[in-house]
Amino acid sequence: MPTSIRIRLFLTSLLLFACLALVADLSHGIDRTLLSFLEVTLCVVGAAVMTTILSRALTWRIERLRAFTDNLLDSAQLESPLPTEDYATHALNQSLRRMAGRIHELVESLSQESDRLDAILKSMREGVLAVDHQMRVQFANQALESALGLKASVTRGTPLVGVVRDPAFLALISEVVTTGAPATRRLQFAGGDSAVFEAHASPFAVPPHRGALAILHDITGIERLERVRRDFVANVSHELRTPLAAIRGYAETLLGGALEDAGNNRRFVEIIQAQAIRLNNIATDLLTLSDLESGRKDVEPGPVSVEDAVSTALFTVETEARIRGVHLIRGNVCDVMVTGHAIRLEQALVNLLDNAVKFNKPGGEVRIEASEGKDGRILISVSDTGTGIPSSDVSRIFERFYRVDKARSREVGGTGLGLSIVKHVVERMQGTIGVESRLGQGSTFTITIPPRSESRAA
Numbered sequence: 001m002p003t004s005i006r007i008r009l010f011l012t013s014l015l016l017f018a019c020l021a022l023v024a025d026l027s028h029g030i031d032r033t034l035l036s037f038l039e040v041t042l043c044v045v046g047a048a049v050m051t052t053i054l055s056r057a058l059t060w061r062i063e064r065l066r067a068f069t070d071n072l073l074d075s076a077q078l079e080s081p082l083p084t085e086d087y088a089t090h091a092l093n094q095s096l097r098r099m100a101g102r103i104h105e106l107v108e109s110l111s112q113e114s115d116r117l118d119a120i121l122k123s124m125r126e127g128v129l130a131v132d133h134q135m136r137v138q139f140a141n142q143a144l145e146s147a148l149g150l151k152a153s154v155t156r157g158t159p160l161v162g163v164v165r166d167p168a169f170l171a172l173i174s175e176v177v178t179t180g181a182p183a184t185r186r187l188q189f190a191g192g193d194s195a196v197f198e199a200h201a202s203p204f205a206v207p208p209h210r211g212a213l214a215i216l217h218d219i220t221g222i223e224r225l226e227r228v229r230r231d232f233v234a235n236v237s238h239e240l241r242t243p244l245a246a247i248r249g250y251a252e253t254l255l256g257g258a259l260e261d262a263g264n265n266r267r268f269v270e271i272i273q274a275q276a277i278r279l280n281n282i283a284t285d286l287l288t289l290s291d292l293e294s295g296r297k298d299v300e301p302g303p304v305s306v307e308d309a310v311s312t313a314l315f316t317v318e319t320e321a322r323i324r325g326v327h328l329i330r331g332n333v334c335d336v337m338v339t340g341h342a343i344r345l346e347q348a349l350v351n352l353l354d355n356a357v358k359f360n361k362p363g364g365e366v367r368i369e370a371s372e373g374k375d376g377r378i379l380i381s382v383s384d385t386g387t388g389i390p391s392s393d394v395s396r397i398f399e400r401f402y403r404v405d406k407a408r409s410r411e412v413g414g415t416g417l418g419l420s421i422v423k424h425v426v427e428r429m430q431g432t433i434g435v436e437s438r439l440g441q442g443s444t445f446t447i448t449i450p451p452r453s454e455s456r457a458a
Helices: 003-029 032-070 075-079 090-123 142-147 167-179 220-255 265-294 306-324 342-358 406-411 418-428
Strands: 127-131 137-140 183-187 197-206 209-218 302-305 327-333 336-340 365-372 378-384 432-438 442-449 451-456
Touching: 127 142, 127 167, 127 197, 142 209, 167 183, 167 197, 167 209, 220 265, 265 418, 302 306, 302 342, 306 327, 306 336, 306 342, 306 365, 306 378, 336 342, 342 365, 342 378, 342 418, 342 442, 418 432, 418 442
Parallel strands: 327 365
Antiparallel strands: 127 137, 127 209, 183 197, 197 209, 302 336, 336 451, 365 378, 378 442, 432 442
């Protein structure tokens, strides 16, 4: 109890006793009834005064304690003074301070953990969504907003139906909120960039009710790889079926008696041989493509002469060009060095020249040139006067087994893997390849390769 209050109580008691003594001295001359009235009045007044003093003292203490407890989460409040301590309040004050310290530490720990969890969820590549029992958004990270194609951040408390319009996703969340059982679904949001997601939703406790937590995994790459694998298997099966069917058919014909047919047996064997060569070419190109796509480095890349690679490639396709009546023209070829594998660069140039020759017309021309660009990069171009490529097919010609003219390609013995091999060879040399084509007028393929540090050959 404060000293001032103690002094007040002491003075009030003295005053009360003095009044009682005064009344006692005067009692001889005062009527007994009046005396009793004065005594009662003094007692009431004294009790009222003491009650007021004690009430104010108690109220003052309660207000100080209430102010202290109201601000327990404020670290500065921990050092604020409590009511004056004495033997009756010392234990309570110390207990309040200890409790305040522990509560503050607990709140700080929870706050740090919440910030850490919030940072982890926001940085996740997977989309994360939490909703309450009324399907109102409680949390949504940036990855989810990107997956849904939202331009603005989702505000907490927003109804989910105002954020997501996909009925399958809404049904998934509603099912988990209603049943409390986890669920998984594959989704592709309308109006998006054709991305495919696998959504995992599970119950999420939002006391006193149950909400749902959904995580979106982007499986677009996996889906694309699976589609490529299916297409690859189908294409390989189709490519192998034709020569195998021919080999089997002519072999059965020979075994069925055509061996004795002197006029046709040799032709049948030549067809079998041609189809076997085609099978071998497909297998060889598949192995080459597999090796290029694996990223394995069998030997360290070294200096390669562009001029030597061009000369070797021209020599390789010279016979085929002469048979088809196509003129090979060697334009200006600069004598520079690039980094890579000579056999790979030669293979890429042979594939480009071979296509230019086979898909040309009799009397047509195929020109190859190599020059140094303004930025120092090496440009190798192969131009032809052939059939050209439709604009709708240009973006797909580097895909495995893709053919613009399937009948013509099989007729000339193409495997459909040549341009895909060229693309991988060029990319391994840190280069790029592009194509310009006009239907009926011809095509130009241009390879761009960075030069070797010691660029020019001696």
